[in-house]
Amino acid sequence: MSQIPNSLHGQDIANILHPYTNAVRHQEVGPIVIERGEGIRVYDDTGKDYIEAMAGLWSVAVGFSEPRLVEAATRQLNALPYYHTFTHKSNEPSIRLAERLVAMSPARLSKVFFTNSGSEANDTVVKLLWYYNNAMGRPERKKIISRRRAYHGITVASGSLTGLPVNQQDFDLPIAGVRHLTCPHFYREGREGETEEAFAKRLADEFEALVLAEGPETIAGFIGEPLMAAGGVVPPPATYWQKMQAVCRKYGIMLVADEVITGFGRLGRTFGSDYYGIDPDIMVVSKQLTSSYQPLAAVLISDELFEGVAANSARIGMFGHGFTTSGHPVATAVALANLDIIEERGLVANAAAMGEILQKGLASYADHPLVGEVRGAGLIGAIELVSDKAGKTPFDPVGKAGRYLFERGHEHGLIIRAIGDTIAFCPPLIITQSDVADMLARFGRALDDTATYLRAGA
Structure with a gap:
């Protein structure tokens, strides 16, 4: 990569630690x-x-030059540039966006929790599952099953769900209670003479065997991207999601669809769950929600999960989780405009x-x-x-x-x-x-x- 001979080049090398970058090589080549x-x-x-x-x-x-998103942000900045959603407060854009997300998402999902990123959203998923199972008197039901080569984020909890060595090596991840299954990549993991459907059955059998070995009463959730992206763009083999979903339902395991990349049209359907016939208990969205013009993510949850969480918040006195900018009015206003454009065009x-x-x-x-x-x-x-x-x-x-x-x-x-x-x-x-x-x-x-x-x- 050629060097950029200007003052910004040197300033960047001096001051920024770049994510997903070889820091030593960056000192040599610059941005x-x-x-x-x-x-x-x-x-x-x-x-x-x-x-x-x-x-x-x-x-x-x-695209990278959509004036309607700039206008939506500007209007909201002029009206209400920031407010929180703690302690019974709200704002119009976050209310309208939550309503819209519920209306367009799979039927099982009825409530929305806003975060700033997919990593924070998946971190929230882990905490919700733990909190819910404690509320239901099942303190042993805490383990979460993911897959090798999955990508679910980089916080301590979401980075543990991720199944890529570079995101865990020397970070002391994964944390306890996370298990990883075989990546559903037929080209690399399929056996000689095996059909895609037979491969999918083998992976579902592996899932069930792990559940039985760990104890079904200890498994809180299974998380997966409908189509793996950052792990190498891995579409699932035929019938994979139907078989994996059947194992979840058989053992009362909550199914988490990580739609951070596949959501809002990437696969030619509104969600990857629509494309692959997934009926999730929890769905996580981000990225194309605002076209990344603003940082925003959302966790959509089922009534079953919400009711357990809500009852426990009443028992304790509050739901003790949230972010300063959860449901940020500018980010949610941009998301509404972005979804309008996706629909209208x-x-x-x-x-x-x-x-x-x-x-x-x-x-x-x-x-x-x-x-x-x-x-x-x-x-x-x-x-x-x-x-x-x-x-x-x-x-x-x-x-x-x-x-x-x-x-x-x-x-x-x-x-x-x-x-x-x-x-x-x-x-x-x-x-x-x-x-x-x-x-x-x-x-x-x-x-x-x-x-x-x-x-x-x-």
């Missing part, structure tokens, strides 16, 4: 300084344009239509010698690079090819995500057919550069 956005593109401080093929961080639905339908084009375009690279698997659904997709197609052999070290392709993407005006040697795509929902073609063409040039680099024996 790309992004100055403005327009539609699906962003521009750095030299004027160079990039197609933002990751929608920022899987999160910008309406038919962006869920656009995601379905453009998603078909994206998936076909990605599949056109399947025969490339570096490509092991192409996968995805809707407007989220991935290409996994391998050193040997027949053997599905990863590069040594893992990430060598992905990192190079990621950096070549910048040279060709494309921002993608390298997850090891898997290249992820998750463009804004406003993307057009010509945009998809341009994005894939830029990727193709970066992929060819990578092939040349690797053939040279790098």
Whole structure:
């Protein structure tokens, strides 16, 4: 990555510890300084344009220059720039947004708790499950089951639910009471001769066996992304969610759908739960809720969970959990405007239509010698690079090819995500057919550069 010869470059190196970054390497190469956005593109401080093929961080639905969201924030800042929702206080945007989320979400969900991020939301889920089971006289029912390669956040509790080593190594995670199942990645975890449905049955059997080994009376919840994203873009195998949900219902385990990335149209349906036929007891949303113009997340819960929590709050005297900016009026006002735009412009339908084009375009690279698997659904997709197609052999070290392709993407005006040697795509929902073609063409040039680099024996 080329260095940026200006004062901001040096200031950034001196003062900022960047998330998800090799801090030592950052001291050497510095940042790309992004100055403005327009539609699906962003521009750095030299004027160079990039197609933002990751929608920022899987999160910008309406693009990087939507004036209606700026106007909604400005109106609310002028009227009520901040107020809290503690001790019987509220504000109109948070009331209206909660009502709207309940109306559009799966039927089981009836109440909303607001946080600032998906990490805080999943942290809240853990606390709600513990609190609820204590209230119901089941203090032993506290364990939560997640999956390897899952991503549910980076706080102490949500980082424990996450199943990625980089988020746990040397942070002393996971905490006690969290268990992880096999990642539902058929390409990597399926056995020779096994069908997707047989693979799904094996994973559900593994889930049930773990429940029985731990004791069903000790398991509070099972959490999963409808489609895994940050773990490498992993769509579940056929019938997976039906089988996993059946185990939850059999043993009274609450099912948590982490829709932080899949919510609000990413898969061409309003929620990933709609796409895969999931009926959750708890659903977590964020990112595309405001197109990340404001930090906001929400936990939607069932009546059953709410009633237990509410009764316990009366017994104790209050529900002792919340954040200074829970239900922030500016963030919730922006979310309402964002949801209006998604609905008015038919962006869920656009995601379905453009998603078909994206998936076909990605599949056109399947025969490339570096490509092991192409996968995805809707407007989220991935290409996994391998050193040997027949053997599905990863590069040594893992990430060598992905990192190079990621950096070549910048040279060709494309921002993608390298997850090891898997290249992820998750463009804004406003993307057009010509945009998809341009994005894939830029990727193709970066992929060819990578092939040349690797053939040279790098």
